[in-house]
Amino acid sequence: MPQALNPLDATSLLTAFGTVGVFLVLYAETGLLIGFFLPGDSLLFTAGLLCAAGTGGSGGIHLSLPGVLAAAAAGALLGAQTGYLIGARAGRVLLERTRSRHLREGAARAEDLLARYGHGKAIVLARFLPVVRTVLNPLAGMVGVPARTFALWQIAGGLVWTTGLVLGGYVLGSSIPDVDHYLLPAIAAIVAVSLLPLAVEFRRARRAARRAGAGR
Numbered sequence: 001m002p003q004a005l006n007p008l009d010a011t012s013l014l015t016a017f018g019t020v021g022v023f024l025v026l027y028a029e030t031g032l033l034i035g036f037f038l039p040g041d042s043l044l045f046t047a048g049l050l051c052a053a054g055t056g057g058s059g060g061i062h063l064s065l066p067g068v069l070a071a072a073a074a075g076a077l078l079g080a081q082t083g084y085l086i087g088a089r090a091g092r093v094l095l096e097r098t099r100s101r102h103l104r105e106g107a108a109r110a111e112d113l114l115a116r117y118g119h120g121k122a123i124v125l126a127r128f129l130p131v132v133r134t135v136l137n138p139l140a141g142m143v144g145v146p147a148r149t150f151a152l153w154q155i156a157g158g159l160v161w162t163t164g165l166v167l168g169g170y171v172l173g174s175s176i177p178d179v180d181h182y183l184l185p186a187i188a189a190i191v192a193v194s195l196l197p198l199a200v201e202f203r204r205a206r207r208a209a210r211r212a213g214a215g216r
Contacts, residue, residue, distance in 0.1 A: 010039050010046040019067045022047050026075030026162070029134055031082035036103055036134040044072055044162055048169025065170055072162035076127075080137045080154040084147070087138025106131035110139045119145050124157035 006012040013021045025043050028035030051065040109132050113122035119140070126136040140150050 007038065010043040013039075013043060014047060014050060014063070015061055018061070019047075019063055019071045022068055023071040023075040026072055027079040027082070029079065030076050030137060030158075031079030031086070033083075033086075033103060033134060033138065036100070036106065036131050040133070041130065041165060044165035045169040047072070048166035048171075049173040051166070051170050052173025065166075068166055069163060072166055073159060076158040076162050077155055080158060081151065083134075083137030084141040084145075084150055084154075087141030089141075103131070103135060106135040107139060110136035111143075114139070114143065114145075119149050120153045123150065123153040124160070127154075127157040127161035 005016050013025060017024065022043065025035075025038050026040055029038040029040045047063055047068045048065070050061050050063045051068055109129070110122075110126060113125060113129075113132065113136065116122070117125065123136065123140065123145075126132045137154070
């Protein structure tokens, strides 16, 4: 393991833990409230990039595409179910005790998603929203989303999210020679894209607040 492991850096995590790191990070990010800061989107994309032939990143890593896909799916799906069970048993207490502004804001956005889009669509959409995907799973257990409904939609959303980002990185790595030289810009791009849904939701919330204020 490298001496200076950076848990916020996807390449550092993959260098240290390889495919196992994909499982551990996604499990923590989607199942444990303490994992909200972990780089799920960039980790998936980078792992896919490092599966492509001819890429090796800064540490000469080459990962197995089937192994990464399996680890990503397992981490995301098992993590979500763990989060749901935690929420059903102790979610409200944990959220009330947290001092993290990001978790509180994420919980508010998750509640808004459930109220606005219904259970199925909200559970799928949350997969693509950083922080929201961490808190929606325990929140769903906390507010009594039926277990079968949650399991069905979290599996669908989890598979689309993990497979899409891993294959996106793999296709890019297979298409561009020496793409590992552009690893940091590629990661920055995928992080920026992953934040677009948050920007859209923020603008919608502001417009809704303005309309509500004008109607008074």
